[in-house]
Amino acid sequence: DIQMTQSPSSLSASVGDRVTITCRASQGISNYLAWYQQKPGKVPKLLIYAASTLQSGVPSRFSGSGSGTDFTLTISSLQPEDVATYYCQHYNSAPQTFGQGTQVEIK
């Protein structure tokens, strides 16, 4: 199975800050990577697929990059409504494993 490792596990940043979360796959997955946002007590929501394509309706302050084994989710200007746990997931092969999550808080 492909293992997905996210860093950091948690972060605290100020409103307006640029936030970067990284995700590393244990083997190459091309661009078969998705990012999800899960707000406290809510259902996960797809933010980005194919490593860098923004899902319809997602604010443009979210962006993704990477290919192969190393990927990044960036929030260009952190907003209070972005408080959530963010998960990466590969879909290169079965099982489509998730990272352990990165909890984002407002400082």
Added chain:
Amino acid sequence: EVQLVESGGGLVQPGGSLRLSCSASGFTFSSYAMHWVRQAPGKRLEYVSAINNNGGSTYNADSVRGRFTVSRDNSKNTLYLQMSSLRAEDTAVYYCVKARRIAVVRDAFDIWGQGTMVTVSS
């Protein structure tokens, strides 16, 4: 509106069985692969099972293989997860999710149900 609604969760004793259902609406259910994802309290998302659009191909994660069976009834727009030999570590919220693209199994998940809680305890 595209919607997935799970049902069937509850409290079950270790070794018991439970069947989860997921009713789909707002899209052509028979065109899309469907998956089950679970999340234990305070834990990460865990991939559980997949089924292709016509039900002819399924996949179960190692942690549930031989105990869980995923199936679908396209005439009823419903996805199922039959769970047996349940263990305490199966306690989680179970989400029904839709693959983003038509007829593609390995894909991002664009629609999630609200989840149904399964608690395995004596």
